[in-house]
Amino acid sequence: MTDQIVEKVAVQTEESRNQGRRAFLKGSAAVAGGVLFTKAASAAEGAGYDPKKAVAPYAGKQELTEVLQDGAARKTLGFGVRKYPYGMPSPFEKEVQRRTLEWLTPDSMASITMTPLQSLHGIITPNGLHFERFHGGVPTINPDEHRLVIHGLVERPLIFTMDDLKRFPSVSRIHFVECPANGAMEWKGVQLNSVQWTHGMMSCVEYTGVRLSDLLKEAGIKPEGKWIIPEGADAAGLTRSIPIDLAMDDCFVAYAQNGEALRREQGYPIRLVVPGCEANMWVKYLRRIQVHDVPAQHREETSKYTELMPDGTAQRFSWYMEPNSVITYPSPDFKMQGPGKYYVRGLAWSGRGKVAHVDVSFDGGKNWKEAHFTSPVLDKAWTRFEVEWEWDGSEAFLMSRVTDETGYVQPPMPQMRTLEGTNNVYHRTAMVTWRVHAWEDGKNGGMIENVQY
Amino acid sequence: MFSTNKTLIAAAVATLFAGSASAMSGSSDGASGEKINGKYAANYEEIIRAADGKYLDAKVIEAILGKDATYGREGLEGKLDPANPYSFEVEDSIDGGNHGNAQCKIPAAFVEVHDSAKANYYNDSKFVARGFGTPIAESALAKWNIVVDGDGKGLPDASVGMTVEEGAKIYVQFCGMCHGEFGEGAKGYLPLAVDENLITSAFDDPAPMKTVGNYWPYATTLFDYIRRTMPFWTPNAPFIGDKGYMGIVGYILQSNYVKLDENGTEIQDDDFFNSEMLMKANKFMKNQGNFFCDHRPVIHNERCMTNCPDAQVGDGKGDIHHYKQARRLPDGTPQYNVPQRMHEDPPGVGHSGM
Secondary structure (H helix, E strand, O other): OHHHHHHHHHHHHHHHHOOOHHHHHHHHHHHHHHHHHHHHHHHHHOOOOOHHHHOHHHOOOOOOOOOOOOOHHHHOOOOOOOOOOOOOOOHHHOOOOOEOOOOOOOOOOOOEEEOOHHHOOOOOOOHHHOOEEOOOOOOOOOOOOOOEEEEEOEOOOEEEOHHHHHHOOEEEEEEEEEOOOOOHHHOOOOOOOOHHHHHOOEEEEEEEEEEHHHHHHHHOEOOOOOEEEEEEOOOOOOEOOEEHHHHHHOOEEEEEEOOEEOOHHHOOOOEEEOOOEOHHHOOEOEEEEEEEOOOOOOHHHOOOOOEEOOOOOEEEOOOEOOOEEEEEEOOOOOEOOOOEEEEEEEEEEOOOOOEEEEEEEOEOOOOOEEOEEOOOOOOOOOEEEEEEEEEOOOOEEEEEEEEEOOOOEOOOHHHHHHHHOOOOOOOOOOOOEEEEOOOOOHHHOOEEEEEEO | OOOOHHHHHHHHHHHHHHHHHHHHOOOOOOOOOOEEOOOEEOOHHHHHHHOOOOOOOHHHHHHHHOOOOOOHHHHHHHOOOOOOOOOOEOHHHOOOOOOOOOOEOOOOOOHHHHHHHHHHHHOOOOOOOOOOOEEOOHHHHOOOOOOOOOOOOOOOOOOOOEEHHHHHHHHHHHOHHHHOOOOOOOOOOOOOOOOOOOOOOOOOOOOOOOOOOOOOOOOHHHHHHHHHHOOOOOOOOOOOHHHHHHHHHHHHHHHOOOOOOOOOOOOOOOOEEOHHHHHHHHOOOOOOOOEEEOOOOOOOOOOOOOOOOHHHOOOOOOOOOOOEEOOEOOOOOEOOOOHHHHOOOOOOOOOOOO
16 A cells, blocks of 8 residues: 555656746645655554564574674784775685686687676676677787777778877767677587686776767767778687767777776777677777778678578678677576575676567466666666565576666567577577576475576 | 578468558557558657657657567567668678578667767767877788678689688697597587587477588688687687688588589598689578578567466466476575586586587
């Protein structure tokens, strides 16, 4: 009853926010009225917070009686300032690491590590845990010597120092960055039990940089300049072709990541940010942008980053990352702690805009419960969701399903497989399933396992 | 000219729409009744804006494309038509044969992207340059700009090259240890000439290796890429030079049995391989014409909350106990982030070469 009223008030406030000032005043009157009403209603139910209610769930649990001793931390002084001029995580967090699978690639200079999503909270990935993907190892570039050139079909080819770039108006935005091969290992079935392996080829950080449209316009793009070809200064000299409309949408050249300079692994001193699109397009160590009339058809958009379909045809220039979501807690790195209440959490994101809804199923997709968001809901960024679940201790099949603001609903795996086959390598964005073993299931009781429909 | 899968699909699309034009005329009509090519609602922008910008909502797509062109395989094929507001295709990229440089675009229906490009660029009449950069001559980029595009712009002139036999020697010296003497691959490095069938026979079969012959649509890519990045440890090597890279390209194309004309003329050991030959081969890459622009999404589900249809539950037939599991540890427990798992052999389902 009370809940319903509060909900109604919330709706009124929401509406009033969308109206003019006068309507707003009217709206606040409604809120005031609503609050009074709410109070009256709860009084009728009897008296606010009841401390006795805290007792019930603990009835029957063994009480601890042993006197607690002071630990070492209480009895000796800790370390002083500047022991770590650049701070590091507690040694107890040493298992929280980027990881790779040695069999994925023949050497470490053209390889990938995954972010430990199971250990992250909120929507920001710490810089040291940002996933890595290299095609020619990580260079250590002196920013004083690094330059960015914009040339090709422009009125006036220009060269910029890093200081030049920082003089331009800046933008700071939080975006996810995802390798389109994220989830690639799961096309043929499940392989490994961790969200780090199933979804860890992505991260989400705050970038600061210069709008690409500002830089391109500065050089004077000619009307026949329909594509840009960004290129890296590393051994891979990586190139992609990006259509001008996409370049002018919301791309930028970033020099900072989570408030500090980019890390070398992520493109120090500058990288391209192409929000919502394949991370392979976010060229690192950016040194040159060539404005061109046609796409270059380079290796990263022909041999790689194209998707093979069952009939032998292949899809190319698949820039956007489809909406996707995953439950990070509980997930295979955890074990259930017994039947009872859980707050199921996870991440949802969309390459085409904001997340609109996340629904969670506990029965393999038959019924769904809408989750709420515990983080800000930002454009092309991770969104953290949470939903309450009363686990009765029986076997369960957990799935999450995102709907984004364009109206796209994340599909189940059998549907995606039927249509796109299993040889794509990239863009496997269908739902995953965590099987929760029944509590009374011998030594596996309460284990959480990655299974695939 | 080429009877590729792509041309077959294009033909199928034509029949599809010929057959369904009348069936679609009722519901998919826009307010104005106008249609693009007699197929799609011309007022798609209005429809999208009226639906709060939800351009991927199942109902919005259906109102614009009509039911037939919306879902699954047909939705995919419908998007090979550049006039389809959801298509990434550009007219000149449906090319089943001797192609020029194929293009893709942002679909017209992605209205917010176009709105933003207009605001930031096309309609930005207030633009004033800030003057923070320094002008640079195009000629100062002679070393940096080594881009070769799909049309062959950027290739060295025809005097640069060597015989395929000489190219093979350089390849064996600098590339063979990683990619195999005949391009068969070595030590886990990518093969460059393996002729596997790309058509799926069973979903559980290992994914086919995609190499220059059976997959790459352009020969120009090969010259650009190997001059740019190979040999892996010493990219863009002066001791190989444009001449040497050209010879290697000749050898790799020969190893992949790429032809030079309609008559099936093969690349010979004593052919002087240069940019002219490369551009001939570029027209006869075996898998060209089998590529098409992004077609996603082609799944448009409704957001179901209770008692969802079997097709969306469990195995796609309503069974939630029918699933695949990962391999288990010898004692039968599921495998987690454990060291013994991370150093194990590949599971053998072919995901190499991401």
